Amino acid sequence: METVTLRIARHDPETKTSSWAEYRVEVREKTTVLDCLDRIQRTEDSSLGFRYACRVGMCGSCAMVVNGRDRWTCRTLVRDLKAHRITLEPLRNMPVIRDLAVDFKPLWQKYRQIQPAFEPARGERVMKAEARRRRERIEPNLQCISCGICYSACGYVASDPQYLGPHALNRAFTSIGDPRDGAGNERLDIVDNEHGCWKCHVQTNCTEMCPMELSPSAGIQHLKLAILRRRMLNPTRRKFAYSMVGAAVAAVSAYVAYQPKEWVAAGPVEALPSDNFTLIGKDGKRAYVRRLAGSEVEAVSQRCTHQGCRVIWNGPAQEFQCPCHRGLFDSAGVPIAGPPVRPLERYPTRIVSGVVEVFLS
């Protein structure tokens, strides 16, 4: 048994004030983040506001930002966070009701905009083998629990309140891709604009964070391709403006979104500096790595949490700098200036017979 400190962002709707509160909770091997909140509520502070229903990863009610990362708390063991201080904040991009409970209204509003309800296609009743194969493409994206994590983690949602966002667009993809559905064209019209799928520049936060292991970003790239295909077949249907650039973006981004996660070797431990970050990996898969005390290694993402540009390590200043909108992060990856609000993502690391490996996507 050990003790962790929970630092909780509190908001009181009665007085409309926000503050931080700290609680110490004893945790065991099977204590989840949600269990900590449950315990605080029962024994220490019954006014704490948070939400859960299924407590087993099926309802998507319990998500919040845990040490900077959006997670479902009912399935997150405290011990897996490997931290003694845990900061809890409500999901972003949605209004807070009390403390850690948010109002999902914006999420559902956008979901409703894409007309998610199944519209049976006329005539087609039997699923032929061909249609079933087409359906297989959408299968991996179907079990969305509307937890709001992708919507909260998406930088484009933060910068464009009208952006439909990964949750709604993912459903647009699965409904358009359903061979039994007959309203695909109408939905493509809805998502084919600057606040629809074209807003996404494949930051892939959604895919990285989705607890159900869906890939909304891949779904969005499929939407782009479907739109382009439709334009090629029928160029008069819409302005041609996006098409060629769009095709390139879509092809590249679909590829990027499909890069599977894998362990990438980063050289022998001793070769890594401990006072400086080095860039490892190649192509789309890169990370900054450095050695900590002893033989511990940490790996930080190169992707700026604002809009996904690549950050650059400035050794003398001990800062990560983002060239796009002048975001600054300290050496721990915590934002210190500019538009970014959340820390740089960290990747898991391991050492296999002296060689450092980083789990990269």
Place this chain on the structure above:
Amino acid sequence: MIGTYEVVETDLLILGGGGAGLLAAIHAHDNAPDLDITVVVKALFGKGGCTRLVQGGYNAALDAADSVERHFEDTIKAGSFINDRELAWLLVSRAPAVVDELEKRHGCYFDRHPDGRIHQKAFAGQSFDRTVHKGDLTGIEIMNRLTEQVFKRAPRILEEHRALDLLTDSNGSVCGAVLLDIRTGRFVAVNARATLLATGGGPNMYRIAAAAADKACDGIAIGYRAGAELMDMEMVQFHPTGLIAADSRMTGTVLEEGLRGAGGHLFNGRGERFMERYDAVRLERSTRDVVARSSYLEIRAGRGSPNNGVFIDVSHLGAEFVIRNFPGMVKRCSDMGFDLARKPVEVSPTAHFIMGGLCMDTETRSRLDGLFVAGEDAGGVHGANRLGGNGVAESTVFGCVAGDTIPSLISRLRKVSDAQIEQIAMEALAPLTRNGGESVFEIKAEMQNLMWDKVGLVRNGPDLQAAMGELESLTERLERASIRSFRKYNLEWQEYLNLKNFLLVSRLVALSALAREDSRGSHYRSDFPGANDERFLKNVYIGPGQKVELRPVRERHS
């Protein structure tokens, strides 16, 4: 004192947004597009309740080699022959059409054989593999698609609103309900021409329980307080395989029945396959009541696993098979540090489902004028024990029935009384104005232990009597409990209101359990260990004033 409250007038008020509530809304709208419909959900819309938690799947006789008659027989047998025959028949005979509707009208898509037929898997206690499913997380698919269909029909949706009590006119007819908006702490009085209770029961008054946390037997308590008659309240189902994860809230969540259906074994702490001693023929594939009770008896006899459970072991089926067929279960276990595909995992019986509930007829009418009921809130369909896979079948079938019949049975709007609204609100507010009382969480923990120990899987007369007394005193303590006095999103207040309903329903369970002096299905009396058909091939009814009555089972079905 109670503050201003909002008044809403509506044609059909649906309390609860699980399978039953949503399908009732969809069907009622499609039958009568001008109907003004209001759907009230205590949790976030689309998220609360147990239809979403359906893992294993949905029973329907679809295969040419299967038949509705066989499904009926299995259902009645599992229910120890006290199911209402008409309701059970309605369930099995309509289930195939509802599965078809879920796919063709609402866009669900269940797992398939390579030739395109719907795949049906093995569940326990059935003579045919008839459980339709979507992997091992079927409820997500069903709820996602139904939620969208409801959005499309755009009824009034009140989420994070809880029904407190029904409104009745001077003749006792139901004419709406008083709600509490959990976010603002304000009351809403809904005046409705018809009211459907579909809050999904939920036996969370036990120490180890499986239902979604938003469920608190509210519908049953609300209906009973308004004067509705209940039946079979002693019949509480325990699922045999609730995960044990130390003191985590994850404890009690269900590892799906398909694991046993596929051939999983259960072992006690000594490594014995104990089901051989309790049901040598069906073994682990015996019905839930038998398997859950057997596990409980093993644990009680000191032959349990280290954490007071038994082990479920599916490793002999091959890790690859388990991972392919039960990915949701495997992932869930692995998040908690268990390796389901390769190692035994500790499980315990967990309170899962209430077979009892409000009496209803084949048109979902309760015994109160203006009040309808569907889903887990209703009684009679499952008798003494529900078959796995018949729960979501019930909520969806009877949701459809409610939506089809209510529009033609709806009456005129009756006037609600301000005094009644205010009284309901005042009662809800009482604990906010008290000081120095004890914590509701303490009372809840005591109730859960009491119910588990004395009104649980194995019962006896003296324990039940003692439990009645203790529940009484817990109720008195609750009446003195105080909570912090703010109104907006006050979860402690919600817990108080939950407890009020839990304690009432717990008393009704204990009372019915005392009345049934035999053992049948989920109800087991160690002082009357056998079934006594002569006296108890009957249903136990509870009416107003806690009047208990035994009446013969309704036999007719055409």
